[in-house]
Amino acid sequence: MKTLYTTLKYSAVTLWSMFVIAPFLWAISTSFKDFNSVTSGVSYIPWLQFEPSFEGWKVLIKPASEGGINIVEPYFNSIFVTLTSSLISIILGTLAAYALSRFTFKAGFVKNSDITFFFISQRIMPPIVLSIPFFLMLGYLSLLDTLMGLVMVYIVLLMPIAVWIMVDFFNKVPREIDETALIDGCNPYQAFYKVVLPNSIPGLIVAGMFCIIFGWTDFFFAFILTFTEVQLLPVAIVALNSSITPWWSLSAAALVSVAPLIVVAFIVERYLSCLLYTSPSPR
Numbered sequence: 001m002k003t004l005y006t007t008l009k010y011s012a013v014t015l016w017s018m019f020v021i022a023p024f025l026w027a028i029s030t031s032f033k034d035f036n037s038v039t040s041g042v043s044y045i046p047w048l049q050f051e052p053s054f055e056g057w058k059v060l061i062k063p064a065s066e067g068g069i070n071i072v073e074p075y076f077n078s079i080f081v082t083l084t085s086s087l088i089s090i091i092l093g094t095l096a097a098y099a100l101s102r103f104t105f106k107a108g109f110v111k112n113s114d115i116t117f118f119f120i121s122q123r124i125m126p127p128i129v130l131s132i133p134f135f136l137m138l139g140y141l142s143l144l145d146t147l148m149g150l151v152m153v154y155i156v157l158l159m160p161i162a163v164w165i166m167v168d169f170f171n172k173v174p175r176e177i178d179e180t181a182l183i184d185g186c187n188p189y190q191a192f193y194k195v196v197l198p199n200s201i202p203g204l205i206v207a208g209m210f211c212i213i214f215g216w217t218d219f220f221f222a223f224i225l226t227f228t229e230v231q232l233l234p235v236a237i238v239a240l241n242s243s244i245t246p247w248w249s250l251s252a253a254a255l256v257s258v259a260p261l262i263v264v265a266f267i268v269e270r271y272l273s274c275l276l277y278t279s280p281s282p283r
Contacts, residue, residue, distance in 0.1 A: 024255075031056045031252035038247050056248030059240070060256065071253065074236035078216060079260070081147055081232065085154035086211035090204065092155070093162025098192055100163070101170035102178065116167050119160040127220045138225060145229045153221055158211040165210065169203030170196065209268050213261060233257055 029044050032052040043049035062068020096119070099105075100112050134153050135144070143149030173196055181191035197204075219234040226235065237253045240246055 027251040027255055030247050033248045056252040059249040069236050069239055071236045074231045074233045078233040081150045082215040085151045085215055089155050089158035089162050089211050090208050093159045094166050097163045097166030098170055100167050119163040122160045131224050145227045154215050161210050162207045165207040166203050169200045173199050205268055
C-alpha cells in the first residue's frame, strides 16, 4: 500500500511538473526561431529540427528606428514602479492592519470587519471603474504619463492586498505578547516594532510577494495612464504585435518579463519555509 501511494504521489508530481514546465520549454524553443522556422511546422529541438536564430532576442534591445522595441528602459521603469509601490503599500498596509487587529473601531454599524472588507473590496471592482477617476486625478495633479503618477495608482491598488493579508497574520499573534511587552516597559510603538512585527515576518513576505506579482503584471493602468514619456514592460511587450504576430520576439519578451518573478518566488519560498519551520506557533 505504501509503495502504491509513493508511486501515485511521484507520478502526480511528475505530471504536474511537466504541465508547468512545458510552456517555458516551448517559449525558450520559440524564442530562438525566425519567421521561417515558426511557419514551416512544429519543431522543438534546435540544430536538428530548425536552425536557431537570435533575432527574437535582438529585437528586444534594438531601438524603434531599427524595428525593435528596446525594453531596457521599460524594464527598469517596471522595476522602479513595482518595488516602490510595493514597499510603500507594505508599510502603510501593515500599520493599518495592526490597528484593525489590535484596536476596536466603530462608527454606527461600521466595525473593524467592515473596514477590512472595504479595503479588499477595492480589488473586487473592475479596473475600468477606476480608470476615469485615476485619469482625471493624475491629470489635475499633472502626473499623467509619469512614474510617480503610476506609483500613486499602484499604491491604491496594492495596499488593500497588504491590509487583507496582514490583518490575518496579526490576528494569529497572541495579544498577550503585546501586553507582556508593555509590562516590560515598551510603549505601544516599541511593542509593535520590537515584538509583534518580528513574529509576523512570514506575513510580510507573503504580502510583499503578492504586491510585487500584481504590480509587475499589471497592464491595464500602465496602458491607460501612460503615453510617450513613460512606458512599462507589459505595454512594451504588447507593442511587439503587428499584422504578423512575431512569436519569436514575444516568447523572448515573455521569458525576460517572467524571470524576476521566478527569482523572487525561489528566494521567498526558501526564506518563508525557514521562517515557518522555526517560528513558534501562536497559542
